[in-house]
Amino acid sequence: MVTLVPPQMAAKQIIAARVAKELKNGDVVNLGIGLPxxxxxxxxxxxxxxxxxxxxxxxxxxVTVEDPDLVNAGGQPAGVIPGAAFFDSGFSFELIRGGHVDVTVLGGLEVDEHGNIANWMVPGKMVPGMGGAMDLVTGAKKVIVAMEHCTKKGGSKILEQCTLPLTGKGVVDVIVTEIAVFRVTKEGLVLEELQEGVTLEEAKEKTEATFIVSPNLV
Structure with missing residues (x-):
């Protein structure tokens, strides 16, 4: 019997695997909840x-043994490796705001061609606030957005201009989706890679934002 991988999970696996290639040995990395x-x-x-x-x-x-007192920022069970260190929330945000986090990987509701990100307010739902994302996108040395390319209704999540309240302005460095990899540069949004089996025409069709095609497109 063959077990098929749900399309949504396959997309998330593609994204996570590509994001992993952006990380370097020894990086201090903060991962958002969900896909990251x-x-x-x-x-x-x-x-x-x-x-x-x-x-x-x-x-x-x-996670080796679930401990109700040991969870990640999303409240999910977590484990620790030898050498792990615990500290209070104030010190945690000193690390983040002080520029000691090399990379943060976050999900996104919307990202635009100017490097703006909106990822905390879901239309029609009550949320308590953006949490630590606003600190991470300004404090981390590199901001990677890992998200599916389109909404559930098929609309592009990579826009000319974000319409939702911003988490950060001009802070995104890399956008990774199951369709493509973009980098935000001073010249604009650059399409650097297409995921396997994806054509340039498909990427253009599913991306509202204006972008430059890299001459080294893979």
Whole structure:
């Protein structure tokens, strides 16, 4: 019997695997909730990163035994690796705001060609606020947005201009979707890669934002 991978999960796996290639050995990395937490599963051989959780520790690892007092920033069970360190929320945000996080990987509701990101207010739903995302996108040295290319209704999530309240302005460095990889540059949004099986025409059709096609497009 063949078990088919749900299309949505396949897309998320493609995204997580590509994001993992952006990370370097020794990076201190903060992962957002949801899709970004899959990234460590795809780290290349020889690349070890230090995962930081904004609720107060570094050294996240796989769950071996569930402990109700040990969760990640999304409230999910978490584990720790040897050498992990715990601290209060104030110190955690000193690390983030002080520029000690090399990379943050976040999901996104909307990203635009100017490097703006909106990822905290879901239309029609009550939310308590943007949480630590506003600190991460300004404090981390590199901001990677890992998200599916289109909304559930088929609309582009990579826009000319964000319509939702912004989490950060001009802060995004890289956008990775199941369709393509974009980098935000001073010249504009640059399409650097197409995921396997995706054509340039498809990428153009599904992307509202204006973008430059890299001469080295893979």
């Amino acid at each position: 937490t899959m990234v460590p599963n795809y780290l290349p051989e020889g690349v070890n990163v230090i995962l930081q959780s904004e609720n107060g520790y570094v050294g996240l690892g796989p």
